[in-house]
Amino acid sequence: MTVKPSPASMPLVSVLIPAFNHEDFVQRCLDSVLDDPYPAKEIVIIDDGSTDRTAERIEAWLATHGAAMAVEYVSRENKGIAATLNELAARARGEYLRIGASDDYLLPGGSDVLVRYLIEHPHKGAAIGDCIVVDRHGAKILDSGMSDLHHANKRQYFSDDGIRRAVISHWAIGGPVTMLRKSALETVARWTEGLRIDDWDLFLRLAARDAIGFVDEKVCAYRLHGANFSKTRHTATRIVNLTEARQVALRRLCMFDEPDRTLLRAEAFRIGAKIAFLQGRSWLVALQMMAYLSLLLLSRIRPVPQRRRVGET
Known part of the structure; x- marks a missing residue:
């Protein structure tokens, strides 16, 4: 029988948020971390050289809510997503790293679900969940990012063999659905700097070690707003x-x-x-x-x- 840890003993989760030119969305992202009932958490956020008012919006949020939870904030010149994620991970104090995105937002309870999965599966270095899909105004347009947006067969994600095949040939992971055990980054190295599509590279390395687990729960909202990097038509x-x-x-x-x-x-x-x-x-x-x-x-x-x-x- 698995003994569930009490809230007071839950491990610290560092929510890593690379922010870039998301002035319309970043405050909703930060609100979602604050509103998530998971008890032990911190925000680590870097404005990666935004040219809009993203930094101003972050600073305004901190002025109002910064005393409510631990936050580390850095604003600097643009270095790219992989370098920013590596810096965020280096600054994080948590045993678990929740990978955020400044245009998306977390759903209440998602961190708890992912943490409990990793506690119960100590051989896994990462846990992924599903997401809902919303428009730029936050209205839900799809119930499942995996099934409805990427047309994945979620049953495939319930075995190591299935996850390896899915990561290789049907990439269906979108939005901040991932939680990493910080120690896993020491095993497979961190994000490869210089890459534009950095997440697939990391997940290939994790999948090769059977280090990914799946929880069939909606843990975040993935926002489609016309400027998503992975959805470009250029x-x-x-x-x-x-x-x-x-x-x-x-x-x-x-x-x-x-x-x-x-x-x-x-x-x-x-x-x-x-x-x-x-x-x-x-x-x-x-x-x-x-x-x-x-x-x-x-x-x-x-x-x-x-x-x-x-x-x-």
Whole structure:
């Protein structure tokens, strides 16, 4: 029988918020952390060189609410999302790190759900939940980010094998749904600076170690507001993002056993087909898709080896 810890003994959660040009949303984000009933928490927030009034809005919130909970705030020049997340993690005092986003907001009870999962599963380095999807005004437009926005099969996330396949080939994690055990960053290293699509790289490294668990609860609200970085329709930017993702896939092949290594190689070809399509090279699309489908079939017929969980000897 699992003994639930009392509220007084709950571990400290550091909510990490990288803020950049979200003047319309950052105060709602901060309010959501304050309103979350989880008892042991702090905010660590960095304004990453915003050119709008984000810093002004943060300072106004601190003037009103800063005495209500522990907050560390830094405003500095722009260094990018990965460098900002690494700095946030270094400044955090908590055993658990809740990854926030200044345009999204937390839902009450989400931190408690994620902390309890990690306490009950000490071999896991990260826990992810689901989210609702809201518009720029905060009105709910989708009930599940995973199922309704990304069209994922959530049943796949209830096993280590399923999570590895999902992270490799159907990225369905959006918004601040993640809680990390701070010690997990020491195992897989932190965010890779210089990357624009930094979260997939981190989750690949965690998935390769079977370090991710899933809780089928809505823990945050993911806001679609027309300027989401991952939703850009600008062709040149999409090509740059996809080229980086393909490089990440190839770089992380060595971390996976078969058949996941073959599946990740297949994904690199699928990404290559998307790049070729955006470049208008139909002949290359066909070649990349042929390679993708061949490797996808091979990944499905290769035997699955017995794997050890993280932390097992």
